[in-house]
Amino acid sequence: MPEQRLPGGRDPLAEARDRFLAAEPVDRSVVREPILASWWRSKEWNVAADRLDLSYRGDPNLDSTLARSAEPVLRHLFEQLDGQPISIVLTDASGLVLRRFTGDDKLERQLDRIMLIPGFSYAEDIVGTNGIGTALESGGPTHVFGHEHYAERLEGMACAGVPVRDPLSGKTLGVIDLTCWRRDADPLMLSLVRSTADQLNQALTETSNSRDLRLLQEYTRACRHSGGIVLGLGNDIVMLNDHARKALAPADQAALICRATETMASAAGPRGRWRPPGAVTVDLPSGAVAKMFCRPVGELGAITTAVDSAPLTDGVVHVKLVTPATVPLPEAAVSRATMSLPGLVGGGAAWRRASRLTEASYERGEWLVLEGEPGVGKLALVRAVHQRRNPAAPCHVLDAAEAAHDRDWLAQVRAELSGGTGLLVLRHVHALNARQARTLAGALEEVKAAGRDADLLVAVTLDGSAARADLNGLLRLFPGSVAVPPLRHHSEDLRDLVPFFLGKLSQQGRVRCSSAAMQLLLRHTWPGNTAQLWQVLKQVVQRRRAGQIQPEDLPPECWTVSRRVLSPLESIERDAIVQSLLDHGGNKIRAAAALGMSRATIYRRIHEYGIITTPAG
Numbered sequence: 001m002p003e004q005r006l007p008g009g010r011d012p013l014a015e016a017r018d019r020f021l022a023a024e025p026v027d028r029s030v031v032r033e034p035i036l037a038s039w040w041r042s043k044e045w046n047v048a049a050d051r052l053d054l055s056y057r058g059d060p061n062l063d064s065t066l067a068r069s070a071e072p073v074l075r076h077l078f079e080q081l082d083g084q085p086i087s088i089v090l091t092d093a094s095g096l097v098l099r100r101f102t103g104d105d106k107l108e109r110q111l112d113r114i115m116l117i118p119g120f121s122y123a124e125d126i127v128g129t130n131g132i133g134t135a136l137e138s139g140g141p142t143h144v145f146g147h148e149h150y151a152e153r154l155e156g157m158a159c160a161g162v163p164v165r166d167p168l169s170g171k172t173l174g175v176i177d178l179t180c181w182r183r184d185a186d187p188l189m190l191s192l193v194r195s196t197a198d199q200l201n202q203a204l205t206e207t208s209n210s211r212d213l214r215l216l217q218e219y220t221r222a223c224r225h226s227g228g229i230v231l232g233l234g235n236d237i238v239m240l241n242d243h244a245r246k247a248l249a250p251a252d253q254a255a256l257i258c259r260a261t262e263t264m265a266s267a268a269g270p271r272g273r274w275r276p277p278g279a280v281t282v283d284l285p286s287g288a289v290a291k292m293f294c295r296p297v298g299e300l301g302a303i304t305t306a307v308d309s310a311p312l313t314d315g316v317v318h319v320k321l322v323t324p325a326t327v328p329l330p331e332a333a334v335s336r337a338t339m340s341l342p343g344l345v346g347g348g349a350a351w352r353r354a355s356r357l358t359e360a361s362y363e364r365g366e367w368l369v370l371e372g373e374p375g376v377g378k379l380a381l382v383r384a385v386h387q388r389r390n391p392a393a394p395c396h397v398l399d400a401a402e403a404a405h406d407r408d409w410l411a412q413v414r415a416e417l418s419g420g421t422g423l424l425v426l427r428h429v430h431a432l433n434a435r436q437a438r439t440l441a442g443a444l445e446e447v448k449a450a451g452r453d454a455d456l457l458v459a460v461t462l463d464g465s466a467a468r469a470d471l472n473g474l475l476r477l478f479p480g481s482v483a484v485p486p487l488r489h490h491s492e493d494l495r496d497l498v499p500f501f502l503g504k505l506s507q508q509g510r511v512r513c514s515s516a517a518m519q520l521l522l523r524h525t526w527p528g529n530t531a532q533l534w535q536v537l538k539q540v541v542q543r544r545r546a547g548q549i550q551p552e553d554l555p556p557e558c559w560t561v562s563r564r565v566l567s568p569l570e571s572i573e574r575d576a577i578v579q580s581l582l583d584h585g586g587n588k589i590r591a592a593a594a595l596g597m598s599r600a601t602i603y604r605r606i607h608e609y610g611i612i613t614t615p616a617g
Contacts, residue, residue, distance in 0.1 A: 013147040014155075021049055034138060035129060035148045037433070041137060041470070042128035042150040044434055052153050054115045054126060060098040066090075066164065066173045067098050069203040074101055074176075077196050085184055087111055088196075089177040095123030095133050098174070107181065114153055116179065125469065127151060131159030131177045139163060139172070139466045143190045146182040158185030162197040167205040170373055170465055170486065176200060212237065215314045218297045222316045229290075229319035233260055239349065247321065250356050252284040256292065260317045264294050281322075289323040341384035344377070345500045348490030354482055359385045361480040367457065369475055371464040372484035375531030378461040379427060381484060386423045386457075393422030401431040410439055416456075417447045423457045430462040434470035441474040448477065487526040487533065494521055494533070501534055505541045514548040523612060524558050552582055560610040574609045577602060581611070 016030045020039055028036065042049075061067065070090050077088055078101040085104035091097050097118045102108040116122060124133030128150025135142040143160040161177035178193045212234065219232030223241045229248065232239035238257055248256070259282050266277070280292045297314040341355055361368045362385045370378040379397065386395050396416055403409040416424050432440065447453055460478065462471075475481075487493075498513050498521060505511070513521070526532055536555060544553050551559075556578035557571075580591035592602035605611075 011147055017147050017150075032148070034134070034142065035144065038124065038129040038134045038137065039150055041124060041434065044470070045125040045128075047125065047128040047150060049128065049150055050152055052114060052127065052151055054120050056119050057096055057121050058119060060092070060096060060118050062098060064092070064098075065204065065207055066092065069207055070099065070164075070176070070200050073196060073200045073203060074099060077101075077192075078103065086178055086180045086189075087116075089116065089132065089179060090174060091122065091132050091177065092174045093136070093172050095121045095126070095136055095175070097122065097132075110157075110181075111179065114157070127154070130154060131161035131179065132175050135161035135163050135175050135177070136172065137468055141190055141194055143187075145185050156182050158182045158189070160189040160193045162190075162193050164197055164200055164204070165465065167201060172465060173204075215297050215316075218316050222318065226318060229321070231256065231260060231317040231319065232315075233257065233264070233317060234314045238353070244319070248284075249286050250360060252286050252288060252290075255284050256282060256290065256317070256319060260292060260294055260315070263292070264296065264315045287323075288321055291320045291322055293318045293320075341381070342387045344380060344384045345496040346490060346493040347496065348493045350485035350490040351493055354484045355381065355385075357480075357482045358382060359389070361482065362386065362389050362457065364480075365454065365457065366480045367453065367478045368459045369478045369481040370459060370461045370484055371481060372461075373465070373486045373529055374463055375529035376484045376486055377530050378484045379425060382423070382425060382459045382461075390422065394420070395423045395425065396420060397425045397427060399427045400436075401428045403432055403436055410436065410443070413440065414443050417443055417452070417458075421455050423459065426458065426460045428462065429460045429474065430466040430468070430471065432471075432474075434468075437471050437474045441477060444474070444477050487529040491522055491526075494518070497530065497533060498537065501537045502541065505538055506545065510546045511541055511544060512548050514550055517549045517551050517554055520551050520554055520558050520612065524560065559612045570609070573605065574611065577605055577609070578611060 012027075012030050016026045017039075020026050020031075020036075020043075026036065031039075067090070074088050074090060081088075081103055083103040085107045087100060087102040087104075087107055089097060090099040097116065097120055100111065100116070100118060102111060111117065121127075122130055122132040124130070124137045127133055129144055130149060130151075131142055131144045134144060141160070141162045143158075145158040147155050149155055149157065157179055158181065159177055159179040161175045163172045164174050164176060165171065166173055176193055176197045178189050180189070215232055215234050215237065216239075219230065219239050222230045222232075227243070229244040230241045231244060240253065244253065259280065263277050263280055277294060280294070282290045282292055284290060295316050295318075297316060341359075344355075346352070346355075358368065358370070358381055362382075368382070370382055372378050383395060386393070398409065398413055398416065400409070413426065426440075429437070429440070444458065447456065447458075458478075460475075464483070495518070498518065502511050502513065521533075528535070536558060539555055540549055540553050556575040559578045560574065576595060577591065580594050581588070584590040584594065588602055588606070589599055592599050595602070597605075
């Protein structure tokens with residue numbers, strides 16, 4: 001990559017970095033904004049700029065789902081590179097290097113010198129700005145070339161990293177990174193590592209789907225053969241049968257789930273051996289006493305936590321109540337758990353659980369964090385709970401995304417905190433920079449110190465995948481946290497959401513959804529969640545103002561089942577392929593000819609974009 005030079009041969013980026021380290025003004029036209037933000041984080045973490053201060057963190061776990069799924073993908077890429085001076089690196093969610101593939105001896109020796117090797121962490125708070133740690137902090141694709149690195153010893157390198165996410169929970173599992181010499185850096189590095197990450201995400205999806213199906217089958221079989229309480233527990237899945245929901249208060253359900261998870265984790269021994277825990281007695285919050293029997297499902301230790309690498313096991317749990325609750329659950333509380341909140345619909349287990357937890361936290365008067373992907377309905381949920389529990393009190397909403405260009409935003413927050421009542425919702429707090437987050441945390445601490453938290457409930461919403469370490473001081477002020485599930489985790493609610501939204505967007509009953517169109521909607525993975533569903537139906541109603549919505553009325557994005565977020569160019573190509581297929585009755589050869597594509601290309605694109613060629617009837 002060509003470099004600009006100042007008079008005398010000085011690199012302007014190196015000059016900007018020196019000025020930054022000397023606390024002098026930096027020309028922002030020279031330094032990219034994501035790099036400058038990373039420099040600030042590195043400085044606040046007191047990362048050494050003149051040396052690498054790394055220590056061995058321990059043997060990496062190569063038996064995790066991430067490591068095993070990545071092995072064939074990375075080896076295939078390694079073979080494709082065929083001895084090129086590029087290294088392929090896989091890390092976990094903490095930046096700990098798990099695997100490294102290098103085809104060039106000289107580059108390999110350099111990577112050993114800078115300790116980019118398995119067992120060492122390249123997290124940003126340890127190494128400073130780099131393709132691995134900065135990708136983890138920013139939550140998105142990142143490239144760092146030459147003098148953009150914070151540490152001097154990395155100035156001769158170039159790297160591009162992309163986070164890898166769990167296909168179910170959306171949590172970051174690790175990073176795929178390509179590293180080479182700065183002189184060999186190419187902008188296409190980022191495209192290559194993105195495509196590799198997509199392949200790994202697909203492999204993880206297939207693994208997750210098989211695990212989830214196995215768990216569902218065992219859970220369903222247990223429910224058929226048992227008239228009692230049955231739970232199904234996975235890494236990010238909780239299933240309860242009707243008997244469990246009717247017989248147990250929400251607090252008892254949570255206690256059982258927590259105890260069952262701990263029991264199965266402790267019973268999963270080394271080398272995947274299961275040590276049967278036998279019957280486990282559990283004292284429940286309601287005063288009831290239960291006996292619990294846990295049985296593993298599938299492969300043990302296939303999933304590991306990002307924190308301590310303890311094995312997590314899918315399992316089915318049978319529960320028998322030995323002693324009933326000493327304090328019966330009020331009838332009103334039972335009925336409330338099955339009611340929809342004002343202005344909201346949805347009866348899926350994941351959505352009901354988030355609703356119950358939010359309402360329980362509100363009733364206790366606790367400040368609350370609502371986490372979830374964009375568009376899942378975090379604000380709508382907390383507003384609906386407020387409307388039900390305290391409809392006469394005001395509800396004020398302030399968006400932290402505005403703090404970047406509105407200098408008065410924090411002043412508005414302080415004004416609400418000093419004199420407001422009811423509910424204050426602070427949206428998108430992950431958009432705050434470290435300095436703003438500390439200022440907000442200080443203002444909230446003052447409210448608690450003054451005892452005003454009894455008069456004013458505060459809730460914050462954030463995208464969990466964008467959360468950063470510098471938000472910890474703010475989030476510790478909130479005792480409760482609720483994960484609002486993505487729409488794909490309660491897709492059964494589409495049958496209620498679609499007619500509900502259509503009723504809002506058109507006169508009641510004028511526009512309906514046909515069963516064929518509903519099947520397409522149910523098969524879509526909705527990366528934009530409920531907000532995306534609303535926009536799709538709004539777009540459809542603008543064209544179909546009466547009658548039934550048919551599959552051809554749906555936009556091209558609904559004809560795909562891929563969870564990958566497409567680039568603008570990819571979206572244009574996908575839309576063109578879908579429209580051509582519709583125009584030619586699903587005939588791929590004629591559709592390809594109309595687009596000027598080869599038959600092989602259109603087949604490949606249909607597979608890559610997850611395009612549905614015929615809707616299920």
